Amino acid sequence: MTKKVFKFITVDNVEKEEAFLEEMANQGWFFSKYASLRYHFEQGEPAEYTYCIDYKEEAGDEEEYLALFEDAGWEHVYAYPILSGKWMYFRKAVKEGAPKEAIFTDDASMVVLWKTIRSRWTWFGGSAILMLIVVGIATLLASVYLIGSIFTFAVALFLIVLYGKMYIRITRKIKLRS
Structure with missing residues (x-):
């Protein structure tokens, strides 16, 4: 089953968007794409995920970029193209007792x-x-x-x-x- 949710979040609120996606995963709705001003979700068993969003400028190195995240255990969920770049959505399952991870550590x-x-x-x-x-x-x-x-x-x-x-x-x- 799929679900579409309209939610207006501006680019200065990436943290709010990540928290929204994490809360939806806790309810069993997993982000799959963003289109027509709506977040699209697929239903599954509720799970705790950390979502992180990055903005990747077009540079022709997307394969290496995605491999770097995959090697660190991040799953690439979706890429939303805009303004000569892409919003890149990643998620990682939260391990019980482990601290929340982030893609930006400095x-x-x-x-x-x-x-x-x-x-x-x-x-x-x-x-x-x-x-x-x-x-x-x-x-x-x-x-x-x-x-x-x-x-x-x-x-x-x-x-x-x-x-x-x-x-x-x-x-x-x-x-x-x-």
């Missing part, structure tokens, strides 16, 4: 990850916001109806707030680990 590697994410998403968000503002102005100048422009500016404002929040949170995470 602050320096986490800082590199957060800087990459901040750079990619700031560029993407800024471009989208600029495009919406230009479309809003063009709609305003070319139309006697204000509703289209108001809607476009409202979406742009929403994105400014959303991407501003993500930028600030990621910057704080970088400063905490630097």
Whole structure:
């Protein structure tokens, strides 16, 4: 049996996403993919897993990258392509009495990850916001109806707030680990 769950988690909340996937596994729902703004799960026996998410830039070394994780005992679950890279989802069964494992064991590697994410998403968000503002102005100048422009500016404002929040949170995470 499969289950689809809509859950809006932004890139600055990777830890929240990992915790969500772990809780679903505890309930017997195992993450299989992310598509159409939904998490897809397969039902099984409840089990305790640690999920970890990484952002892998396209570099042509994916086989070696995946082999490195496999050698460390991580199972590659899914790769979600976006912004010239992929969100890579891994999981590992939790051994009873053992501490929770993580793929990032030092602050320096986490800082590199957060800087990459901040750079990619700031560029993407800024471009989208600029495009919406230009479309809003063009709609305003070319139309006697204000509703289209108001809607476009409202979406742009929403994105400014959303991407501003993500930028600030990621910057704080970088400063905490630097």
